[in-house]
Amino acid sequence: MKIRIKPMAIKQALIAMSVSIALAGCAGNSTNNSTGNQVAAEKMTQLAESKKIQELTENYFNESMAFNPIYSTFVGETKYNDQFDEPLTEAVFAKRLAFEKKYLASVNTIDSSKLSGQDLLSYEVFKRDLEVGIREFGLPEHLMPISQFGGVHSYFAMLGSGSSAQPFNTAQDYRNFMKRSVGFSAYMDSVITTMQEGIKKGVVHPKPIIEKLIPQLSAHVVDDVSKSVFYGPVAALEDNENISEDEKAKLKSEYIAVIKQVIIPAYAKVAKFVAGEYLQNGRDTVGLSALPNGKKWYEYRIETNTTLPLTAEEIHEFGKQEVARILSEMIKVKETVGFEGDLPAFFEFLRTDDQFYFDSKQGIIDGYTEVKEKINERLPLLFEVFPKADYVVKPVEAYREASEAGASYMPPAPDGSRPGIFYINTRDLKGQPKFSLETLSIHEAAPGHHFQIAIQQEVESLPKFRKFGGYTVFAEGWALYAESLGKELGLFTDPYMWYGRLSDEQLRAMRLVVDTGLHAFGWTREEAIAYMLANSSMAKSDVVAEVERYISIGGQALAYKIGQRHIRMLRNKASAALGDKFDVRKFHTQVLIDGALPMPILEAKIDRWIESQKS
Template sequence: MIRARFLIAALLLGGTSPIAVAGQQTAAGAAAPAADPRLKALYDAEWAFREREFARLPGSQRGEATGSDHLPSVTPAAQQRRAAYWSDMLAKVDAIPVEGLSNEDRMNHAVFRTWLWQEINNIEYRTYEAPFNSDTFFWTGLNPRSPFARADDYQRYLGRMRDIPRYFDEQIANMRAGLKRGYTVPRVSIENRDKTIEPFTAAGASNPFHKAFDAMPATIPAARRQALRAEAEAVIRDSVAPAYTRLLRFMREEYMPGARTTIDAYSLPNGRAFYQDRIREFTTLDLTADQIHAIGLKEVARIDADMQATMKEAGFQGSFPEFLNFLRTDPQFYARSPKELLSLSAYVVKKMDGKLKDNFETLPRYRFTILPVPDELAPIYTSGRGGLDSCLMNTYALPSRPLYSIPALTLHECNPGHSFQAAVALEAPLRPPFRQETYFSGYGEGWGLYTEWLGKELGIYEGPYEEFGRQTFEMWRAARLVVDTGIHTRGWTRQQAIDYFAKHTALAPLDIANEVDRYIAWPAQALAYKLGELSMRRMRAKAEAELGDRFDPAPFHSAILDMGSVPLPTFEDQMERFIAAEKASARAAN
């Protein structure tokens, strides 16, 4: 497309993004205000502070080995130091008149201010006293998924490994404080999570920290590789394994027996306000739990009708519950090996690759890989999770991983979902580092769900079963609105939540149990997905209606992705600007 080539050329020549261009003119055609140097000075200063506080190498970018030679401090004193700094920063940000900012700086302001509020709010509730949930842990992810490229990266990695005992001691002290005031992860949602610690207690080569040293690149001289491996063996034996052993003992002897038996957020200290603030954090919207519950019920009813229609299209003659049982139990729907599941995911990625050029103006250079979820996490992990470097697919318990769901899962997590989205954000032009690093669930997960729907538009799903898999995923996210608010504000039991999912989706029992435990342990996080998707679908429908035959999905997608992760109100404002600019362009062309 001529327009696409022009925009890409503008980006390469140092221009701003299309969405920024859309907002750079006033109604009278005059240039918008210049970027406010006060705002830039604030977010630049805060970024330097953040790099120091979280043990990052100055000036490092995502996708590189960004860790320093130590881990961050998580003591209460460190938390309060950050809160004081960010509170002062927030006051200074609020003193800048938004109406005097350019469109790009309005986005910077909204992202920066929202992020600051979230960080301050979490410290005020002392959420660091429960520093994990049912599938995301502070003790995992400290070892890389793939080897490092340079010897210096390994040397810094060894430094972080040596720092693990101190880091774990601080986390344990925080968790003990949480135990004393009744602020813990619910007991039921952490059953068997202690097993994820066990592999790291090994003192020898089987320890997951050793893997990065097993495949060191040949560009590192052989003598240096041997020395690094020898150093790693000593650090694992003397520091890493003993620290994990102490953590495992604490979890089994103190934390898990003392964790609260209630499952709702309302039972926590100041629980009602806490849950409302979690809604605001994860969705970036000012909605109440009752409003979200009602949206969920409406969406469940709509998607249920779609699923019934697809069941009839598949030619199934029985009832809907019988159809769900058929999908959960018939061997034709399940992989016989991990490779079969991973291969289907890779096929879907390549099939979507063939559609990208017609639906996206800019394709990122950064590549991701598809990997199985690590063995130490797989039993309690979600079906998949995508990121910049890799897209993880869970190959544990294959009879619980239906193949008809893999296409939707792959689009969401890998391409053009989270892995693609993260690469676009990394390579986006003219964006401050804090914008590259900030992630809002409503925007990010909304995009993931939107790409599942986009797969239907682009013909990715093959046959009624894969379409039903997509609908099951859509129902899963709609049901979350009902279940999460039901658990945390309406007294639902864990079994009620499990039964609700079993009734409305074809998810496997293991997936359902893991997901419900996730919602119990991570209040309101699951609400962001469907609400974000509804926002994106609403803006797509508006763009199609107002632009008519001139609607082009490629610039529409650029408008979404080029702005990066933003709060949902900011997203909708920017999309309104995009639609207005496209209409103005159409009028000028005529």
């Protein structure tokens, strides 16, 4: 899939122009000569601008890795595997802001009218991202650096477990992580300092969020080092054939010392602070609007998570309309299966009847593994491009299952050394109903997140900043749109499986109402929980986890339905414009093949594709 103009293509274009100029000269016509020179000059200008955007984005990506060594490891860049992100200080923020502004000034020197294809997309995406990112520096996002739904405390544990992106193949790999651990400890000290600043400025997490954060931190404070998740690489040493026995003994001793003397104390210090001083100063309100400059802050979250000019009011109203529509579809399912009670009674039946739930954690994993094969057989009906990487189904690790979502996806290693991972949270058997098997698998794996992210990583000529970048509205919008393809794939033939699809979409519709309710309209945590219980068959434990997620990362939950709606709108537009020429497989290729894009840029790209298909 050759997408971007490569150096060889540039060379060929230059040769072609040289031939064109020579032929024009032989003709001896001054007018033709002049015209030929003008065309050649124009092409040279286009090539120059093309080279500028390619070099600029490549340099930006490479330079940004020094600012983001953890991210660097996750995308397969190994240069910074022994480093951790710099501590949170004003000097670091100022340096990063200057970095972003430097590149914005550079991209503004490029004449975008001379760009086309991948170069135009890169210019549009790069310029927009810089402008939006720079505005974030005016908001106090950094004052709440960790939460129960994410932060370095979670990412570091994933790396240190030996089951994620951090390599543990050689002795140097082990020493890299030991050195990185020292950087982690320094960063965690800055987390405390920054959160103390947040207390002074009144920018703190709500108390329910803080209470969920405490066990995530204290889980890593253990007396028996062999019980630590960070002991995983030590246990793996025994089977490592790349390291000599003498070196293994030395590494084991040094590594255990780092766990005891660096990693555990870092977690213990932050856990103590969060459970004490921070919890005491936690707030009773839950929405961003209750914080200083909170209305503007939430508007920014809406923009970054949807990439569209939407207001909280219109999103809230769209959500309520969708909730009502989906409820009417659920009533039809109730009637189809012959349930005689009302809809709330049907919800209770679905929540509690044993026939809808697995009797073991392994049963859940086996169920999703079987569905994987069923779905894979049908994908050629709607797709012509497939990821090379496979994915596996795994349970969420015990140390993070208490506060993780019901399911999630981790992309494959960029070098193909590790497949994608479809994580299922098996902590609560009633949180994983059998009727969600098909729709959840579609969303998190194929053709949802796995297709979108793996294909994006595998397009060789895609600039790195796009290959490893993303937009929530694109990723989650695509995954929810993928769910809507179930019937076209021959799935959802069982009415309960169709109910599972409706239940999943209802969750995303309720998110629009609840997220805006919490952060723009003053809803309480309890009001949000009551609303979701009244409009779905979700288990209360799942509802509580969802609501606390929306409180913690306001705006993120808006991306799903908004993205799905926009992609569906683009498909309908293309189908109406092309008629018999419309091929849904080619449309899906166009959506996926250039990686994640902001919705307005995706729309402009699809409009150009529609025009090209007409001719």
